Amino acid sequence: MTAAELHQTLRRLQEPKGYFFNTDMSMTTPLLESLLINKERYGYMACPCRLASGDRETDRDIVCPCVYREPDVAEFGACFCGLYVSREYNEGKTVRHTVPERRPAELVLAALGL
Amino acid sequence: MPTDKDITIYALSTCIHCKKAKEYLDECAVPYECVHVDQLTGDERKAAIEAVKKLNPSVSFPTLQIGDAVVVGFNQAEIDKALGK
Numbered sequence: 676m677t678a679a680e681l682h683q684t685l686r687r688l689q690e691p692k693g694y695f696f697n698t699d700m701s702m703t704t705p706l707l708e709s710l711l712i713n714k715e716r717y718g719y720m721a722c723p724c725r726l727a728s729g730d731r732e733t734d735r736d737i738v739c740p741c742v743y744r745e746p747d748v749a750e751f752g753a754c755f756c757g758l759y760v761s762r763e764y765n766e767g768k769t770v771r772h773t774v775p776e777r778r779p780a781e782l783v784l785a786a787l788g789l
Numbered sequence: 790m791p792t793d794k795d796i797t798i799y800a801l802s803t804c805i806h807c808k809k810a811k812e813y814l815d816e817c818a819v820p821y822e823c824v825h826v827d828q829l830t831g832d833e834r835k836a837a838i839e840a841v842k843k844l845n846p847s848v849s850f851p852t853l854q855i856g857d858a859v860v861v862g863f864n865q866a867e868i869d870k871a872l873g874k
Contacts, residue, residue, distance in 0.1 A: 712803055724850060727827070757806070783847070784842070789838060
């Protein structure tokens with residue numbers, strides 16, 4: 676599957692839920708390509724901007740769409756990696772921030788066996 | 790831009806913010822070391838994660854060490870400040 680095919684497939688599923696792909700394709704295309712890389716590497720689409728452990732169960736909160744997407748898009752208009760955004764974000768109606776990591780550090784460390 | 794600061798960016802090869810942060814450092818023409826933690830294994834990976842954890846307890850990426858300053862995420866203003874621009 677190519678990034679373009681993934682884009683089309685996921686759009687149909689996610690837009691009805693109120694999650695839109697970032698119209699900045701210099702973000703979206705590489706992120707979709709990275710999801711495909713992670714699918715190849717780990718067997719699941721781990722978030723491209725988080726260090727996956729390689730264990731699906733431990734990483735289930737960061738399998739895209741991650742569990743943090745909802746609160747991040749609600750608060751910042753974008754998810755942590757910038758793939759999913761709100762309608763207003765794409766319309767330039769929100770101030771764009773660096774989205775901080777919402778995943779608890781202890782979960783990150785536990786997942787990495789530290 | 791010459792700088793006397795040691796710069797290390799802890800990054801993920803799949804992360805767009807890491808890529809854009811590196812592109813910005815290239816734009817600033819400052820020398821830096823890039824550690825792609827997701828491509829490391831074994832003790833090297835563990836040591837890199839420990840290093841990130843010391844700088845950034847959230848262990849998120851990118852984490853940049855610019856001299857004594859630490860910048861978490863791709864934040865251009867903070868990078869400029871740390872570079873003394």
